[in-house]
Amino acid sequence: MAKARVGLYVVGGDSLTRTHRPCPKCGPGVFLAEHKDRRSCGKCGYSESKAPPPSKAKGKAGAA
Numbered sequence: 001m002a003k004a005r006v007g008l009y010v011v012g013g014d015s016l017t018r019t020h021r022p023c024p025k026c027g028p029g030v031f032l033a034e035h036k037d038r039r040s041c042g043k044c045g046y047s048e049s050k051a052p053p054p055s056k057a058k059g060k061a062g063a064a
């Protein structure tokens with residue numbers, strides 16, 4: 001029997017949603033580690049910042 005790996009995927013409706021993003025440098029086989037406000041690859045050291053959650057969005061800057 002195949003054992004499903006818990007943690008990497010979340011079942012949402014009829015499609016699977018990745019909770020971990022693959023490293024753009026290492027390929028789809030390596031996932032980035034989730035941090036509070038960023039993700040990082042433990043293999044190559046790649047890191048990217050997460051977009052801030054739209055909870056504190058109060059008024060849009062730059063809108064004429």
Ligand SMILES: [Zn+2]
Binds near residue numbers: 024027030045
């Ligand atoms: Zn990597």
